[in-house]
Amino acid sequence: MQIELEVNGETETFEASKSDSLLDVLRANGYTGAKRGCDTGACGFCTVHVDGDPTLSCVTPVTKAEGASVETIEGLGEQDDLHPVQQAFVDNTALQCGFCIPGMIMRSKALLDENPDPTEQEVREALSDNLCRCTGYKKIVEAVLDAADRMDVDRAVATDGGPPSDGDPPPDTAAGGTLDSGCPPGGCDCSGGEP
Numbered sequence: 001m002q003i004e005l006e007v008n009g010e011t012e013t014f015e016a017s018k019s020d021s022l023l024d025v026l027r028a029n030g031y032t033g034a035k036r037g038c039d040t041g042a043c044g045f046c047t048v049h050v051d052g053d054p055t056l057s058c059v060t061p062v063t064k065a066e067g068a069s070v071e072t073i074e075g076l077g078e079q080d081d082l083h084p085v086q087q088a089f090v091d092n093t094a095l096q097c098g099f100c101i102p103g104m105i106m107r108s109k110a111l112l113d114e115n116p117d118p119t120e121q122e123v124r125e126a127l128s129d130n131l132c133r134c135t136g137y138k139k140i141v142e143a144v145l146d147a148a149d150r151m152d153v154d155r156a157v158a159t160d161g162g163p164p165s166d167g168d169p170p171p172d173t174a175a176g177g178t179l180d181s182g183c184p185p186g187g188c189d190c191s192g193g194e195p
C-alpha cells in the first residue's frame, strides 16, 4: 500500500505494508536517525515526535501516523547548524557510543518545548523511559539543563528584538566582531571567527 506522511515538514508518499511500524517506514526511507533497539517499546531509542508528542515509533503502526506531523532528528539541525539541544549534547560530551542519543534528544526537545525551565528531577523523569546502554545519564541530564539555558537566552534575544540599539550598531558587531565571538568591544582583526 502507499501511505502519505508529513515528515519534517515535507509531505511524502511511502510504500508500506499494513503491518509496518512508523519506525520501519522511516528507516526504510532514509530517516535512520531513529534507532531500532528493543523493537518492543522498552528502550526509547526510536523516539520521534508525532504532532509534537514524543512517540515510540517501533510500536506505532504507520497507519496511525497518516495525516499527522512527524518530526525526526534529521529535521532538527544540520551538521554545521545544530539545534541548541544537539549542540548542548556535543558540548557536554553527553554521548559515548551515541546509539541512544537521537531518541534522548527528541525526548529532551519535547520536554523543553513543554517546560522550558525544568528542574534536574523533571529532566530525569522525562528521560526515564529512554535507556542508555553506556549508562551516561549524568552528562545527558547536564546537557539537557544546559540546552534549557541556551534556549532561554535565544528566547530572550528573540523577545527583546536582539541586543540593545539606540540607532548605533551594537558595540561588538560594529567593527566586525560577533556577539558570541569573544572579540573585544570595538572589534579586532579576526573577522569574528574562531582563531
Ligand code: FES
Pocket (backbone or CB within 6 Å): 035, 036, 037, 038, 039, 040, 041, 042, 043, 044, 045, 046, 047, 056, 057, 058, 059
Ligand atoms: S526500539 Fe522502540 S522503544 Fe526500543
Ligand code: FES
Pocket (backbone or CB within 6 Å): 095, 096, 097, 098, 099, 100, 101, 131, 132, 133, 134, 135, 136
Ligand atoms: S551513549 Fe551508548 S547507548 Fe547511550
